Amino acid sequence: MRVPVEWLRSLVELPDGVTTEALADRLTMYDLKLEEIVGGGITGPLVVGRVLAISPEPQKNGKTINWCRVDVGRHNVSSVPDAPGEDVPSRGIVCGAHNFAVGDLVVVSLPGTYLPALGFEIGSRKTYGHVSDGMICSTSELGLPDDETTASGILVLPPDSARPGDDAIALLGLADQTLDLEVNPDRAYALSLRGVARDTAIAFDVPFADPADRPTPSTDRPAYPVRVEDSTACPVFTTLVVTGIDPEATTPAWLVKRLTDAGMRPISLTVDVSNYVMLELGQPNHCYDRAKLRGDIVVRRARPGETLRTLDDVERTLTPDDLLITDDSGPIGLAGVMGGDRVEIDEHSTDVVIEAAHFNPVTIFRTQKRHKLPTEAAKRFERGVDPELPLRAAARVAELLVELAGGTLEPGATVVGDPPRRSPVSFPADLPERISGVPITPEQARATYERNGCTVELTEGRFTVTPPSWRFDLNDPYDFVEEALRTAGYQNVPSVLPTPTGGRGLTREQELRRRVGHVLAGAGLVEVTTLPFMGPADLDRLLVPQDDPRRDLVRLANPLSAEEPALSPTLLVGLLRAASLNIGRGHETVQISEIGRVFRPRAERREAPIYGVDRRPTEEELAALDAALPEQPRHVGFVLVGERQRSGWNAPGRPVSWTDAKAVAQRLADTLHVELQIAPGSLAPFHPGRCARLTLDGEVVGHVGELHPKVAEEYGLPGRVAAGELDLDALIAAAPAIGPKPDFSAFPVAKEDFAFVVDESLPAGELEAAIRGASELLESARLFDVYTGDQVGEGRKSLAFKVRLRAADRTLTDADIKAARERIVSAAAALGAELR
Amino acid sequence: MSAPNSDYDPVEVTPLRADEVERMRDEALAAIAAADSLEALKQVRIEHAGDRSPLALANREIGALPPAARKEAGKRVGRARGAVNQALAARTAEVEAAEFERRLAEETVDVTLPADIEPVGARHPLTTIQEHVADIFVAMGWEVAEGPEVEAEWLNFDALNLGPDHPARTMQDTFWLDPESAAMVLRTHTSPVQARTMLTRTPPIYVVCPGRVYRTDEADATHMPVFHQVEGLAIDKGLSIAHLKGTLDHFARAIYGTEITTRFRPSYFPFTEPSAEVDLLCYVCHNDPAKVADCRTCGGEGWVEWGGCGVVNPRVLIACGVDPEEYSGFAFGMGLDRTITSRYDIADLRDLWDGDIRFTEPFGVGL
């Protein structure tokens, strides 16, 4: 909301010495936040000049400049011999613009003038072979809004509107400042000078005279007949008629100035007056050409398929949710949003029907949203306009039309409906102090409420307060706490640290997630955060088959990009993009990880219910909310490219291999004390022969291995790429509450080696599991060699294990060891293994 | 061995003569002193202390002496051999020590050679700052609450006093799941976690909710469609805005230093009433009149915008099953991404998201 300070001061008499800055600071602390102070700031000799002579001079660069002699009155120098025309007292000025002529009155910034729009002080300077002794100003250089007449450049003043040498700062009101205030959505009343002025008066504790307090025409006879078919959507509708206005009448300069400072473009006297009253009182209103109206005005809902050409020249198709102003010809306006073009005031209009109404905020909000028409009127109606205003605002419009356009107010007024009554709100008298923490006595609170127009009763320690018609933000007891606090001052809130009874610290899940993060970093991985947005093309790049369940995506209705309409079911999309970016930027080794959510739809898709807010939903209702949400577990993913151990002066370096991915997974499992079962897997984007499926108690919790070479190539990743993704939530859920008990024996160890020849297709892990399960004396079994070749024969391989045996309670005898060896060999034999 | 003397007494055996024993001893000691390696000492030992050494041979001659002379001669030779053995042991220890020193000297390496074969990991500052903030509150006895990122419309909006026709709802720039009728969104704030907490716990409640939130902003240097927030919620008997101010002052000091305070400006949020914007005293210039005018961090204001806060609107308490007659509470929320970018003077928010490892590596595992 742009508030011209001059206009505001005309409505509130501020204490002496209150600067615009002080005014803005006070209003900011009174919940009318200053965005910026516009205008002011021009200093120095900015004067009116008359162009005496112009000499156009073509330049080598193709431009033509004008070398001008300008009369600036008492600022003239006695002689400018090389300027065009007769050498009378004047100044010589070079100007690049052409939209002015000899005899025109222009605005000249003489040397020493500071123009904030340019950001520097004008000086006398040599240019194009002349000494330019000042500058002829354009509208934008003066910080004035451009319109069709001035957009072409130099501001030309109306003939005889001033004399050469006059101060242009005062003439154009350039010293005037405008407050650009951010009005919060609940403070609808502050979208008017009336509302801002009232708050200003209260904030500075000075008297306030309500500009809406004015006599209204008698309603004993109607002005223009109106029928309202939907009184819920339109509780009040008022018309007045002004006849005989002069179509030639123009808007006076003071009104144009206030309108433009407030950010509105002047259009025509009638429209300007209508806008002026909206800004002044906050009541949007509309003027119809009475000659164009056909029969009664009827306020009704639109019929399906009905259309209306609005003032912005757009043909709009309406729905029964839209509220219309109509006459016998059909729709003539979208109620509270925008008028129609058929009944528009034009340059011949003499008789005007003034409409001022009160509309239901929700109706207007929906219509403006549906038609994408957030007009000044809609902006006010959807937040709430004082329902007591319509007749008074219409009378104000009529008054100005009579005064400025020579019209006559026809006797009578049409008022349909009654303004809704406000209900009183009751609350304990100490509530403002209790909730704000600021000492506010009930008497202080009462004074604040009354100054704001409330009717207040204070009995037996309770307030009963009826808010005024313009305050849509005062409905609940806490709203009155805010009202009292904003007067008492937010800066007076004391600082008191609450003393909770004591929390239980991080949950185990939170603690373990941190631990995993540290372990990943300790394993040499750099954490990244990536965006979850993606599309089916990303799955194509990962070679995910069409029938893969991950193809069923959680989709967005309004994605930022059509290529990325969904939320990713895998962290590898983001990780591979990041890996690719790093390689593209010249990194040779990239080892990155991410912990984040992935998204997949529920098997049975449901809508999330919407409940009321007047009570807590039941447990079943809450469960229904969660049941509708997609699954969104936290995963941990990683991608390794390049060398797992860097080559250097003393070692050749070790390129990344699938084993590094498995090692990371095992490190995570060890961290969480869970035991992963590892089996050959097959899942995109992994290499079909180098993918391990990780399970926990039969549930698949992830895959690790080498990336499919085609996927690595697709992302421009060199060499063999290792990757993995695990369901972190599942791993953490399986983590035991306390880790394993330390369990070791002090008796001597017996070390035994075994080399078994097995079928080449037998996974080593199966043989190892068999060995581990063979004897209770087994402390550890570690595979240390894999051999294929002539010595074991075609289709066979040798797997060698170092086994350590130990008893908890005794030194092992030769017989113990021999028995354990035999059990291990026979367990292996069950898998077809022969001892070498 | 010499043959017994023919004239028998007095008998003189040349090797056992005192001067001869002395000569042999001195020769041995000289050889020992001259030996400068364990190898040379081994040779000296054979030559001067071995079975075939002159002193050993002399010792065998003792039997040829008349009994009266044997004792004297035995003593003489024994002393000489003792001196030789002692010198040998001492010299051996000396040479061994010298050789060990030499070996250590030879093993000297160039310690400036690189030793960086192990990859070095790091944690993302957005993760670390969320943990840091959580720790500040956990230290005060608060707990950390979490919730889903795809959230039910009712929890993201309605329960927070943002009804379907609330004008503020259009300010939210929400990502909706397809179809919109499914009434699910990417949460626009972490406030639904507050709602979930109230719905599932009984007061007193003191929780912080750090997490990822979404708005439909195109990515550019100062906007991202995904960012991080921390929100806090306290519900207890007798809580007021003063407790909110105290909590935020403490939080500000914990993050930005002991001299940092906060200030409130009135504002509007549907889920709080009264509501305020909270500003931080500029942590660079401290609003010092000598520095504030040129301060880039606060743009010469002396204060920087930090977040929003207020008293939990009783309408929210009712929807979440908390009795507003018995309890009151406060809530606050602020962005964390900008805490990182302003503290480390990072000009482009996208650097936090594109995954260049050079962004994260300098942070190591802390901030």
Ligand SMILES: [Zn+2]
């Ligand atoms: Zn500063």
